[in-house]
Amino acid sequence: MLFMVVEHFDQARVKDVYVRFQERGRMAPEGLRYVESWVAADLGRCFQIMECDDVAxxxxxxxxxxxxxxxxxxxVATSKAAAAAVLKS
Structure with a gap:
């Protein structure tokens, strides 16, 4: 299953986020897969697509x-999958 993850950052802690990521990586448990991410221009949010079968x-x-x-x-579902589901019914 796909998930849109929106991370909201405290502007004063943005650098801490990037330092931790550089030092420790994503720290995702086995079975949670990173797909892609985008960061807002003001650095206040990160939008990530993650994939897993277990919400835990x-x-x-x-x-x-x-x-x-x-x-x-x-x-979330891809647009293609959503269109297929809608047109199927």
Whole structure:
């Protein structure tokens, strides 16, 4: 399953996020796969697509970063998959 993860950063802690990532990597548990990400121009948010079959893996990952970011997680489907589902009915 795909998830859109929106990380909200405290502007004063953005550098801390990047330092931790450089030192420790994404820190995703086995079974949670990073797909792609984009960062807002003001550095206040990061939009990531993550993939896994067990939502508990997302929760485990969020706990690794919860001191530096607030998370919003939305299950999503690709536009192609959504179109196929809509046209099927």
């Amino acid at each position: 893996l997302l929760q485990e990952w969020v706990l690794q970063w919860s001191d530096l970011a607030r998370f919003e997680i939305v299950p």
